[in-house]
Amino acid sequence: MATAVIAARTGTMKCPSATFARSKRHIPHMAQKPELANMTYNRVHNMSPSVDEDFVYVVVGFSVDELDAFTQTKKGKKTQHIVGIVKWEHSYDPQTNGETEGEWRVYVNQLYSRQRLVFVSTWQRSHFTRTPSLFPETLSNLRGATLNVATFEFAPDVMYDRRKAGPPHLYGREVEVVRALATASNFTINFIEVPPGELWGSKLPNGSWSGLIGMLGRGDGDIGIGNMYVSSQHDRKDQQDFTAPFDQSMNCVLLKVPDPLPRWQAPLWPFRQDTWLAIAGGLLFTGSALYCLSELSSHSQGEAPYLHSLTSSYLYVTAMHLHESIVKHPKSLTIRLSVGVLWLYVIVLGISYSCNLTAFLTAIRQPPVIDTFRDLHDSGLGIVSMGPFFESLMERSANYYLRGLHSRFTPLTSDPESWVLNGTAGYITGRHTSEFIRAQINSGHITPVVRIMKECTLPFSVGVGLQSNTPLKPRIDLVTYKIVESGLVSQWFKESVWIATRENRMKQKETNKEEKTDSETEVFRVLPLNVEHMQGVFYILGLSHLSAVLAFLAELCLARREQHSTKD
Known part of the structure; x- marks a missing residue:
């Protein structure tokens, strides 16, 4: 035949x-x-x-x-x-x-x-018995056919709800995208799990792929989801195809919020370092100028004797800075004019300091934060990511500091948040993923624990993975365009964040791990000053006592030395 x-x-x-x-x-x-x-x-x-x-x-x-x-x-x-x-x-x-x-x-x-x-x-007999439909359109309605969707847990795109017995319930942004595709094309979803730890996969020595990409290449999965970047890196296009992108994402770095500065430094916070230096310079100059005026004044013969000593002049000026009243006043008109101007200066200075000090005693001050890749490079922190995707991109980046971070890059298969919370590395991932993790971690704390670095890089389109040359692509692309135009993707992202944040708070309440808040703070939003707020003042008190003790010991030593010299 x-x-x-x-x-x-x-x-x-x-x-x-x-x-x-x-x-x-x-x-x-x-x-x-x-x-x-x-x-x-x-x-x-x-x-x-x-x-x-x-x-x-x-x-x-x-x-x-x-x-x-x-x-x-x-x-x-x-x-x-x-x-x-x-x-x-x-x-x-x-x-x-x-x-x-x-x-x-x-x-x-x-x-x-x-x-x-x-x-x-x-x-x-040379004709069809009935007019055939040789090329029917069958992909717009798959009549309930079962399609395998390969995936793994990667919030907020794919999340597992394991609160009930049995297989976990899947939800998340990309899960909802696939469900919308299934509704539009009338197919049934069968979720299949990527082998543990393989994630998106990597290219093997024989040219095949492991992970999600490998499952699409072998035909084990018809569709793949899990924040898949539309990319041909490492010949991924030979193994899979992509739908039309439903999102564009910049990649940002998630960092731990640095510990606040110790409160004992609070008395120094009202003024910046350059302001303190200017005040110290003004104090030194004013004490010396007052002493010189006292010595050179034509009426200095009747001037108080305490202004004829340089030490006394400095004590006089220091007392004015501390708003200490002066019992004796200068007699010279020149010195009186100088002291009057000096009083105006120290009053403005003192009021400015007092007002700012009240605010800083109750505020938490953070050290300088990391906002750029240059800051991250200079900080000495490492950088981690899920899978090795970013490693070669960082190595070939046009950004000098991003290339420098390549030597500190560590690919992970799970739990990148622990690296961030330990303060040992930043986690580079998509903007939506960073926002989700930030919201979930910070939801159980009064003050933020993690933050997103301002400078982001490496923009990518995000799509659903398909088998190469699949006939499903034209139909799925059409539905994807409609999903994007309707704004459903951003809505599903917000819902995923809200659900995960709510569940996180419920877990913390059940385990009594949620931070307790002061009742007065919770009701009145007013913080009474406690010892922690005022510790800087007590440090100053202790420092002054220590200085007095050291001065006393120094005077005692000098007195004994004078006694020995007298005897000799």
Whole structure:
């Protein structure tokens, strides 16, 4: 029996190309039925424009079983239109030992269906018994067919709810995207898990892939979800395809909020370092100037004796800075004018300090934060990510500091948050993932624990993963465009964050790990000053006592030395 296969791309084919595979017993069906081949070719050539970009296979000479087996090959599973023309066995006349005007049955394939072949018409006596629909549109309605969706837990795109016994309930942004695709195309979702620790996968020495990409390449999964970046890195396009992107994402670094500065430094916070230096310089200059004026004044003969000493002049100026009242006043008009201006200066200075000090005693002051990759590079922190995807991108980056961070990069398979909370590294990931983790961790604390670095980099489009050359892509792309236009993706993200944050707070309440708040703070939002707020003042008190003790010991040593010198 002869088998003819006509493969054509509609709209471009000018003449049919046929390849014949002959068996030992050759019966030239195509030579005896040229009108059947011509009719088939005309229908291929004049197909509707809706399938102009699809290959169409017309197979003549297979049995029904052979045709069914052909539809299950790798190419057959990804061909939208296969037309099979099968010689009906009753059309052979044993009396004439040849072919009569018998029947030829025409079948078409049905992708993603239990009934892989559908009988559409019969060719009998130079015509079809009924007008066949050789190229039906079947992918817009998959009639409940089951599609395998490969995935792994990666919040907020794919999250597992394990509160109930049995398989976990999946929810999240991309889970809702796939469910919307299933509703639009009428297919059933069967979630399958990526092997533990493989995540998106990596290229193996033999050229194949592990993880999610490998499952799509092998055909184990029809669809893959899990924050998949549309990228051809490491020849990923050879293993999989992508839908139209439903999101664009910058990649940001999640960092631990640095510990606040110790409160004993609070008395120094009202002024910046340059202001303190200016005040110290003004104090030194004013004390010396007052002493010089006292010495050079023409009326200094009647001046108080305490201004004729440099030490006394400095004590006099220091007392004014501390708003200490002066019992004795200068007699010289020049010195009085200088002291009057000095009083105006120290009053403004003192009021400014007092007002700011009140605010800083109750505030928590943070050290300088890391906002750029330069800051991150100079800080000495490492950088981690889920999987090795970012490693080569950082190495080839045009950003000098990002390239420098490549030597500190560590790929992980789980729990990157622990690295952030320990303060040993920053976690680089998509913006939405960073926002989700930040909201979840900070939800159980009064003050933020983690933050997102301001500078982000490496923008990527995010799509749903598909098998290479899958016929599902045009239909899924159309539905994806509608999902994006409706704004549902951002809404599903917000819902995922809200659900996860609520569950996190409930868990913390159950385990009594949620931070307790002061009742007065919770009701009145007013903080009374406690010892922690005022510790800076007590440090100053202790420092002054320590200085007095040291001065006393120094005077005692000097007095004993003078006694010994007197005896000698």
